[in-house]
Each structure stands twice: as C-alpha cells, then as structure tokens.
Amino acid sequence: MFVILLILSIADYYDLKFGIIPNKLSLILFIYGILFNLILSIYFNNALIFIFSIALTALITLISFILWHIGFWGGGDFKLFIGLSLALSFLDLNLINLNYFSNLNLGIFNQLIFYPKVISILLNGILIALILIFFSIIYDVIRNNKIKYFSKLSILNFSLAFSQITAKTVSIESLSEGMVLNQYYFKNQIAYDRINDLKNKKDSNINLKAYKEGDFYCFSSLNSMGLTKEDIKLINGLYKMDLIKNPNFKIKAEIPFMPFITLGYIGFLIFGDFIAIISTFIKLLF
Structure with a gap:
C-alpha cells in the first residue's frame, strides 16, 4: 500500500507542477501490479489470482478508455489508473470467493459495494473534486464579481458556470498543441x-x-x-x-485530477467507500 501511495504522490507532483504524468510512473505501477499478483498466485498456489487480476484490469481499462475518450481525464491519468487497478485487484478477490484478504483492517470490507475497489477510489476522488471545485467557484464568483454566471444556483447551470469561470483567454499567437x-x-x-x-x-x-x-x-x-x-x-x-x-x-483550464485520485485513495484506506458512507447516513436519517 505504501509503494502505491509513494507512486501516486510522485505523480501528483508532476501533475501539479508540469501538467503531465510521466509514462515511467505508469509503467512502474503496472510492473509492480504484475509482479505482486504473480507472487500472490505462487504463494497461495492459485493461478486464479493472476488470471482474475488481468481480467479485472482489462475491464477497468475499457472503462478508463471511455472516460478518456469523452474528455473526463487525460492520457496520463488514464494510464496510471490502469496500473492502480492492477496493483489493487487483490482487494476484489472476494468476488470470486477467494477471501485471502478479508481480514485486512480496511473499512471497505465492512461496506456493501457492487463495483471494484479501484472504482471506489475513483468515486471518492470525484466527490472530493466536486466539493473543492464547488467552493473554488463560489470563492472565485465572490472575489471577481462573476455573479452573473450564477443567476440561478442550480445543477442545470452549474456546468455553464463552471465552463465560463474556469476558461482562460489566449491570443492566436499563444495557441499551442494540447490546448483544449x-x-x-x-x-x-x-x-x-x-x-x-x-x-x-x-x-x-x-x-x-x-x-x-x-x-x-x-x-x-x-x-x-x-x-x-x-x-x-x-x-x-x-x-x-x-x-x-x-x-x-x-x-x-486544465484541472490536475491525479491529486484527487490520491486523496480518494487515502480516504479509501481510512474510511472506505464515501458513497457507501453517505448512503448509510441517509438511511439513518430516513
């Protein structure tokens, strides 16, 4: 777990400072995942562990590719997330009735979720990002008197307000490759x-x-x-x-997403799945 956190932290540094995630980091995480699952298969004398890790990663790759294709994140996020999926696939072995790791002291094993644990990390990161972005927009609106973009504070015009506020203007001479x-x-x-x-x-x-x-x-x-x-x-x-x-x-304006994945990962290790926690809280209220 520490190795994964270290790699994610390095990726955060590059994403925040340079706006890119080196392919070497994704490759290192991918190789780590391959070796880790191979060692687990040998240790438990069960080839299903390795086969399952590859199959699950293939599914996550498809989901990640769709997210990349619709512009949800960049290629660096896409590739590193695949490596993360492979490295953490052992947490989902219970899906094929292999409960080698159910005794780990993680809150996620006490929660009822129906999707892979790496998706839980992604959803955690998205929730954190939405909260921080929302408050950032509110702060920017108040500071720069952009209240006209919030004539109606509703979910329907949040996307419009977000695109208006986070967009930056450049001259034709300043256009460069990769700008959206x-x-x-x-x-x-x-x-x-x-x-x-x-x-x-x-x-x-x-x-x-x-x-x-x-x-x-x-x-x-x-x-x-x-x-x-x-x-x-x-x-x-x-x-x-x-x-x-x-x-x-x-x-x-590009918003680095990898730090939110890291925060989602840390939240996952400490609290588990945020959506499961919110669902439990709502059930208690009603």
Whole structure:
C-alpha cells in the first residue's frame, strides 16, 4: 500500500507542477501490479489470482478508455489508473470467493459495494473534486464579481458556470498543441466549409469540430487531446485570410485530477467507500 501511495504522490507532483504524468510512473505501477499478483498466485498456489487480476484490469481499462475518450481525464491519468487497478485487484478477490484478504483492517470490507475497489477510489476522488471545485467557484464568483454566471444556483447551470469561470483567454499567437479549445463563434461559411473539408480528408489530423448554432458558425476541440499542429496552422490561416475576426480564444483550464485520485485513495484506506458512507447516513436519517 505504501509503494502505491509513494507512486501516486510522485505523480501528483508532476501533475501539479508540469501538467503531465510521466509514462515511467505508469509503467512502474503496472510492473509492480504484475509482479505482486504473480507472487500472490505462487504463494497461495492459485493461478486464479493472476488470471482474475488481468481480467479485472482489462475491464477497468475499457472503462478508463471511455472516460478518456469523452474528455473526463487525460492520457496520463488514464494510464496510471490502469496500473492502480492492477496493483489493487487483490482487494476484489472476494468476488470470486477467494477471501485471502478479508481480514485486512480496511473499512471497505465492512461496506456493501457492487463495483471494484479501484472504482471506489475513483468515486471518492470525484466527490472530493466536486466539493473543492464547488467552493473554488463560489470563492472565485465572490472575489471577481462573476455573479452573473450564477443567476440561478442550480445543477442545470452549474456546468455553464463552471465552463465560463474556469476558461482562460489566449491570443492566436499563444495557441499551442494540447490546448483544449472552447467554442469559437464566427460568421463566415467559407471558414466553416474549409474546416470540415480538411477534417474529412483521408489521414487528416484535424482535431476540430465545426457546426452551426443559430445564426453563427462555431468550432471547438473535438476531444481532450486538444489542438494539433494542423489545427493551429488552420486557425492561423483562417485568421490571416480574414475568414475569422476575433484573435482571442477561450481555452479550457486544465484541472490536475491525479491529486484527487490520491486523496480518494487515502480516504479509501481510512474510511472506505464515501458513497457507501453517505448512503448509510441517509438511511439513518430516513
């Protein structure tokens, strides 16, 4: 458990300071998981332990890939989470009636949950992130007088308020690879057709989506991979040809997610599954 926490802490440092998670850390955690489960299989003379760890990790990889594809997190988070899943798969051996570790002093074994323990860590991290982000937004609203984005404090417009407040504006000269572009509105159909024509070409590396919204056209990044070199070249070309007018672009501010995974992991070790705790508390109230 300490080795995992150490690796996660190093990943937090890189994520917070540089905005990346080195592939070497993910590889180290993955190799650790492979060796650990192999040793467990040999120690207990049960190959099912190793087979189960691979099968469970394959399932988590699929879930993680979907989350990456929809822009929930970056590639570094995705890869490290796979390693984390493999390293902690032994905690779910009870799912196949292998109760070697049920006597560990972890609160999670006293809670009734129906998903892998690594998903519990992820959900813990998401809950912590939502709480901190919510209070950060409230603080930013009060400090910078952005109350107009909170004309209605409701779940329905939380996403809009979040995107407005966390977005930053950069000039066309400052665009760089990996930046995730928010909606950019323009009126020229030639620019709209140009983006779609290049995007639909064979072997195109255009990562922009262009669409019509009311009387305006709009383009934005297609996914969390952000701008490519070809995107930046295309945008600069459209601007130089006067097909788009505004030289400023709204970029989605990146929020490092790995520290929340680490906090979710620590909370998991101490308290267990936060959703199970909240559910128990609600049952006691009602």
